[in-house]
Amino acid sequence: MITLEIKKLLENKNYIQLKTLLHEMTPVDVAEILENNKTNILILFRMLKKEFAAEVFSYLSSDEQIQIVDAISDKNLQEILDELFFDDMIDFIEEMPSTIVKRVLKNSTNKNRILINQFLSYPKDSAGSLMTTEYLAVKKEWSVKETLSYIRTHGSHSETVETSYVINEKKELIGIVTLKSLLFSKDSDQIINIMDDAISVNTLADREISIELFKKYDFLVLPVVDNENKLLGIITIDDVIDAIEEENTEDFQKMAAMTPSKEEYLDSSVFSLAKNRLLWLLVLMVSATFTGSIISKYEDVLQSMVILAASIPMLMDTGGNAGSQSSTLIIRGMALGEIEIKDYLLVVWKEFRVSLIVGIGLGSLNFLRMVYLIKASIHVSLVVSITLFFTIIAAKLVGGLLPLGAKKLNLDPAIMAGPLVTTVVDALALFIYFYLAKLILHL
Amino acid sequence: MITLEIKKLLENKNYIQLKTLLHEMTPVDVAEILENNKTNILILFRMLKKEFAAEVFSYLSSDEQIQIVDAISDKNLQEILDELFFDDMIDFIEEMPSTIVKRVLKNSTNKNRILINQFLSYPKDSAGSLMTTEYLAVKKEWSVKETLSYIRTHGSHSETVETSYVINEKKELIGIVTLKSLLFSKDSDQIINIMDDAISVNTLADREISIELFKKYDFLVLPVVDNENKLLGIITIDDVIDAIEEENTEDFQKMAAMTPSKEEYLDSSVFSLAKNRLLWLLVLMVSATFTGSIISKYEDVLQSMVILAASIPMLMDTGGNAGSQSSTLIIRGMALGEIEIKDYLLVVWKEFRVSLIVGIGLGSLNFLRMVYLIKASIHVSLVVSITLFFTIIAAKLVGGLLPLGAKKLNLDPAIMAGPLVTTVVDALALFIYFYLAKLILHL
Numbered sequence: 001m002i003t004l005e006i007k008k009l010l011e012n013k014n015y016i017q018l019k020t021l022l023h024e025m026t027p028v029d030v031a032e033i034l035e036n037n038k039t040n041i042l043i044l045f046r047m048l049k050k051e052f053a054a055e056v057f058s059y060l061s062s063d064e065q066i067q068i069v070d071a072i073s074d075k076n077l078q079e080i081l082d083e084l085f086f087d088d089m090i091d092f093i094e095e096m097p098s099t100i101v102k103r104v105l106k107n108s109t110n111k112n113r114i115l116i117n118q119f120l121s122y123p124k125d126s127a128g129s130l131m132t133t134e135y136l137a138v139k140k141e142w143s144v145k146e147t148l149s150y151i152r153t154h155g156s157h158s159e160t161v162e163t164s165y166v167i168n169e170k171k172e173l174i175g176i177v178t179l180k181s182l183l184f185s186k187d188s189d190q191i192i193n194i195m196d197d198a199i200s201v202n203t204l205a206d207r208e209i210s211i212e213l214f215k216k217y218d219f220l221v222l223p224v225v226d227n228e229n230k231l232l233g234i235i236t237i238d239d240v241i242d243a244i245e246e247e248n249t250e251d252f253q254k255m256a257a258m259t260p261s262k263e264e265y266l267d268s269s270v271f272s273l274a275k276n277r278l279l280w281l282l283v284l285m286v287s288a289t290f291t292g293s294i295i296s297k298y299e300d301v302l303q304s305m306v307i308l309a310a311s312i313p314m315l316m317d318t319g320g321n322a323g324s325q326s327s328t329l330i331i332r333g334m335a336l337g338e339i340e341i342k343d344y345l346l347v348v349w350k351e352f353r354v355s356l357i358v359g360i361g362l363g364s365l366n367f368l369r370m371v372y373l374i375k376a377s378i379h380v381s382l383v384v385s386i387t388l389f390f391t392i393i394a395a396k397l398v399g400g401l402l403p404l405g406a407k408k409l410n411l412d413p414a415i416m417a418g419p420l421v422t423t424v425v426d427a428l429a430l431f432i433y434f435y436l437a438k439l440i441l442h443l
Numbered sequence: 444m445i446t447l448e449i450k451k452l453l454e455n456k457n458y459i460q461l462k463t464l465l466h467e468m469t470p471v472d473v474a475e476i477l478e479n480n481k482t483n484i485l486i487l488f489r490m491l492k493k494e495f496a497a498e499v500f501s502y503l504s505s506d507e508q509i510q511i512v513d514a515i516s517d518k519n520l521q522e523i524l525d526e527l528f529f530d531d532m533i534d535f536i537e538e539m540p541s542t543i544v545k546r547v548l549k550n551s552t553n554k555n556r557i558l559i560n561q562f563l564s565y566p567k568d569s570a571g572s573l574m575t576t577e578y579l580a581v582k583k584e585w586s587v588k589e590t591l592s593y594i595r596t597h598g599s600h601s602e603t604v605e606t607s608y609v610i611n612e613k614k615e616l617i618g619i620v621t622l623k624s625l626l627f628s629k630d631s632d633q634i635i636n637i638m639d640d641a642i643s644v645n646t647l648a649d650r651e652i653s654i655e656l657f658k659k660y661d662f663l664v665l666p667v668v669d670n671e672n673k674l675l676g677i678i679t680i681d682d683v684i685d686a687i688e689e690e691n692t693e694d695f696q697k698m699a700a701m702t703p704s705k706e707e708y709l710d711s712s713v714f715s716l717a718k719n720r721l722l723w724l725l726v727l728m729v730s731a732t733f734t735g736s737i738i739s740k741y742e743d744v745l746q747s748m749v750i751l752a753a754s755i756p757m758l759m760d761t762g763g764n765a766g767s768q769s770s771t772l773i774i775r776g777m778a779l780g781e782i783e784i785k786d787y788l789l790v791v792w793k794e795f796r797v798s799l800i801v802g803i804g805l806g807s808l809n810f811l812r813m814v815y816l817i818k819a820s821i822h823v824s825l826v827v828s829i830t831l832f833f834t835i836i837a838a839k840l841v842g843g844l845l846p847l848g849a850k851k852l853n854l855d856p857a858i859m860a861g862p863l864v865t866t867v868v869d870a871l872a873l874f875i876y877f878y879l880a881k882l883i884l885h886l
Contacts (some may be wrong), residue, residue: 028660152626161623162605179622180604183595215688216471218681220663237680238661241687245779246660248691252775255695264781295753309752310738313869316756320763332695336688338707409481418861419764426756 010040017167019047026084027052031059038064042071054083061267062095069100085159087117087132087239090119127210128203130243131224131233136164138191140174145187149176159236163221166195173198173223173231200225207243212238212337251335255328255417298434307376308437311384313428314366319391319429320422323360326351326399327421334403341408349402355396363389383436391429398424409428450474453483462490463581474502481507485514491795491879493865497526504710505538506801512543528602530575530682568651571646573592573686574667574676579607581634583617588630590620602679606664609638614665616641616674643668646675650686655780693849694778698771698860717779750819751880755873757809762834762872763865765801769794769842771866774856784851790843806832826879834872841867 002025009018022044030048034041034056045068048056057065057080069077079105081089093101093116105113122128136158138147147164155161164182166175175195185194200223205369209349210222214237222235250260252407261272299312330347333339337348363385370381399421403413445468452461465473473491477484477499488511491499500508500523512520524532524547536544536559548556558576565571567716579601581590598604607625609618618638628637644653645665651664657680665678695705704715738755773790776782782790805849806828813824842864846856 003679026660070765106580148626155623156627161626179626180598183591183604183622184599200714215684220469237663237684239682241658241680244687245683249779252695252698252771255771264776295756305786313738313873315868316759317866320865326863328695328698332692333707336692341638418767419760422763423760426760430756 002029003033003036006037010037010043014124014226014442015047017046018152022047023049024054028056028059029298030056034060035064038067040066051083054080058084058088058092062092065092066096066100069096069103072135074103075352077103077411081107081112085132086119086233087130087159088117090116090129093120112295122203125207126203127201127205127207127224128209128232130210130235130239131203132159132236132239133233134159135221135223135231135234136161137167137231138164138177140166140168140190140192140195142191143187144182144185144189144191145192146186151179151182159234160221163234165198165223165231165234166191167231170228171230173200173225173229174231176223186352189281198223200229200231202227208247210235211240211244211247247335251331251414253354254412254414255331295430298430298437307380308383308433312433315384315391315429315433316422316426317388318362318388319395319425320418322355322392323395323399323421323425324418326354326396327403327417330400330403331417334407334413339404340405342406344401348397349405351396351400352393358396359389359392362392374435383440386427386440387433387436394428395421395425398428445472446476446479449480452568453480453486454708456489458486461487465490466492466495470601471502473499478507481510484496484510492512493522495525497523501527501531503534503819505535508535509539509543512546517546517550520546524550524555524856528575528577529562530573530602531674533559533572536563565646568650569646570644570648570650570667570678572676573653573678573682574864575602575679575682576676577602578612578664578674578677579604579882580614580674581607581620583609583611583635583638585634586630587625587628587632587634587637590634591630592624594622594625602677603664606677608666608674608677609634610674613657613671614673616643616668616672619666622879641666643674645670646677651690653678654683654687654690690778692859694774696858697855698774700847731846738873739881750823751826751876755876757832758827758834758872758876759865761870762838762868763807763830764860764865765798765835766838766842766868767861769797769839770846770860773843773846777850777856782847784847787847790847791840793837794843795836802832803840804837805835822884826876826883829883830872830876830879833875834868837875838864838868838870841871 006018007023009015009021022033025033030044030052031202034044036442037044041064045053045056057068060068072080084092089104091103096104105116108116114203134157136151136155138150142150151161153414163176165173166177170175174213175192176197176198177195181194181196188348199213199217201213203224203226206284213219213222214235220237222240223231224233224235246262249262253260261274328338366388367381367385370376371378376384402416402421402424406413406416449461449464452458452464465476468476473487473495477487480487484507488496488499500511503511515523527535532547548559551559562571577600579594579598581593585593594604594607604622606619608616609620611617612873618635619641620634620638621766624639642656642660642662644656646667646669656662656665656679663680665683666674667676667678669675670691689705692705696703698820706715735770760867773782809826809831810824813819813827814821819827845864845867848860
């Protein structure tokens with residue numbers, strides 16, 4: 001509807017009304033409109049007022065950002081950069097080709113240039129790479145009244161006014177004071193008497209630590225300090241939500257045997273997609289050839305009874321699936337901090353009992369199916385069903401323990417998911433299978 | 444360290460110092476201490492001041508909540524209930540056995556009882572089930588000064604003072620006003636002139652819609668309205684983060700072929716774990732028997748050359764893994780709103796090119812491995828390697844399209860993940876395999 005209205009106004013070159021309409025919307029929605037009108041993106045963008053334009057710009061994807069930066073003058077670029085929040089500017093610079101980065105640096109103040117270079121040097125996935133520099137710093141000697149008036153005059157370009165940070169002369173963080181507590185205090189109260197202890201995170205700490213703190217304490221903002229406790233920036237919750245989803249995406253990718261990547265699927269090149277998938281496929285393919293070698297070893301058993309060969313896919317698949325179920329629950333439980341390495345005995349005991357129920361259930365159903373539906377002999381049906389039973393037990397124990405073992409070895413538990421577990425369990429299933437076939441069928 | 448200090452103070456019955464220590468900590472940390480001192484939980488809990496106790500209570504897990512409620516008097520229970528935020532109370536009631544629910548309802552005011560019953564009736568995973576009732580409602584005629592003084596007197600028991608909600612006589616939501624905009628306005632400004640449009644969500648809307656709004660607009664709070672646009676409550680971002688993680692957990696579980704469950708692994712009974720896993724294992728097991736029937740059909744081919752049987756696990760596993768990779772990326776992309784049904788041609792074209800690269804890579808490596816390492820004949824090596832190539836192409840197309848197809852049929856794309864894709868691809872792989880074996884080896 002809105003899109004149609006905008007198309008019409010564009011066609012009729014009714015720019016005045018169009019401008020009014022755009023400024024009545026939120027920056028997110030305007031960004032969406034710009035992305036859906038790529039041919040008119042420059043006309044539309046140039047209509048926006050300076051501050052609003054910068055906000056819209058921060059919501060655009062990098063292709064559109066490049067298009068705009070390429071078309072505007074250095075002066076306009078500088079205006080946008082001045083209005084951008086620092087974390088949005090860093091996000092933008094990280095995605096840009098080097099020619100644009102050079103233009104950005106050229107159009108930054110000296111102080112900003114130093115800051116930008118410092119931010120670009122923070123390791124990926126560190127707290128430093130998530131933070132922004134627009135926060136409110138206050139002094140412990142100030143009164144509530146002074147502080148509120150300071151927030152009123154300096155807060156408009158801060159990412160949040162919800163929390164202010166109390167620092168001393170050395171810029172060390174000594175406490176926090178929320179707007180709520182300021183409102184509920186007397187004007188004459190001193191900050192030192194109403195401030196709370198600050199929980200902070202080091203610039204170099206892994207972002208998972210920040211995420212955990214946000215979740216545990218229901219924070220909206222978290223201060224970031226250096227090794228000397230000097231306040232360098234703040235992390236806001238909107239960036240934490242993005243980081244949470246990125247962490248989850250990484251886990252999904254690792255669990256499906258891929259090298260994790262932050263690029264969106266539709267934006268990724270075919271080559272980089274193939275690269276992310278090849279390595280693990282190759283590793284797993286080579287492992288699966290070992291499973292195959294078990295089959296060659298027992299060729300006599302297979303040749304004497306084709307029904308035994310026909311049951312292999314079912315045994316392998318069910319074993320793999322049963323193992324993936326367990327490993328997924330354990331990996332996810334560890335990612336959410338619900339399961340720790342020390343719980344391994346609890347996991348073994350639980351998985352053992354679960355696998356007894358599942359194994360007996362599926363084993364008996366399979367036995368009935370083979371005897372009554374496909375009229376296999378009792379003995380053959382027994383071999384397949386007992387193998388199924390033991391495979392499920394082995395699969396669930398392997399699936400439960402591999403992720404814990406990975407963590408113990410300081411590897412990422414997420415790689416011990418479906419694909420790897422399946423390969424291990426396949427081999428186990430075939431060993432059990434041929435052993436039982438020889439034993440029960442005397443082959 | 445803290446834990447040790449508390450143990451010591453408990454042993455020495457130094458309750459005064461212990462009480463001071465506990466009240467210097469955050470409620471989250473005190474809750475953690477209580478959970479780690481289950482034998483002394485009641486002694487510790489009784490030390491806490493009313494308001495603080497309620498907050499600590501809201502962070503305890505349900506087992507500890509039951510233990511405490513069982514031990515305290517009706518009067519104490521009522522005090523805690525009075526202090527709890529409404530959404531925490533609902534969370535608590537939902538986890539309690541019916542005897543405790545009855546006691547809670549008995550100790551609630553009439554008005555609260557009606558509200559509780561209303562909240563318990565909201566569908567699981569609806570916006571209504573996420574919201575709380577403690578918000579600040581203001582009038583459009585009020586001045587900024589009046590509003591700020593209203594927030595000062597009424598805001599202490601609101602979940603957030605960051606945003607206030609402008610409603611009319613009919614309780615309809617007509618706008619929002621943030622604390623920041625109040626601070627940056629003149630005392631005499633009227634609310635109607637500084638308020639923003641409200642974006643709200645219906646009580647019955649799926650919580651995924653709320654999550655999307657929070658992500659898109661970087662909200663900290665979202666108002667919830669009924670069909671007549673009457674304001675019923677607000678959703679705060681801390682509950683949204685929990686909901687995001689729950690949605691992700693559900694996807695992980697579905698993608699590993701399990702019925703999703705919200706219970707933590709270590710808290711789940713063996714029986715419920717088994718139940719969640721059995722159904723899908725059974726479905727997939729039956730599907731895998733079809734794969735097996737392909738093998739029986741071609742028993743003559745297999746019996747004439749054992750190396751062909753030995754390659755089956757590798758072909759099946761690699762096909763399954765290649766398909767899981769694609770389906771995982773597509774499922775995740777859809778969950779994050781990056782891929783839509785209409786993109787199916789883009790997906791097919793991308794997966795096709797990726798699978799060409801991956802298929803040629805793995806196919807040639809496998810050919811070299813078979814010819815040079817295991818000294819298989821050129822013809823047999825060709826059959827296996829060409830099958831591998833086509834299997835990877837088929838797997839990636841199936842893995843890319845199944846989730847999109849599921850979405851089109853209004854099913855959850857997450858069920859079209861690894862396990863199901865593997866089963867489909869297994870059968871395809873075997874068909875291609877035996878067809879090529881007959882063609883090239885003239886069996």
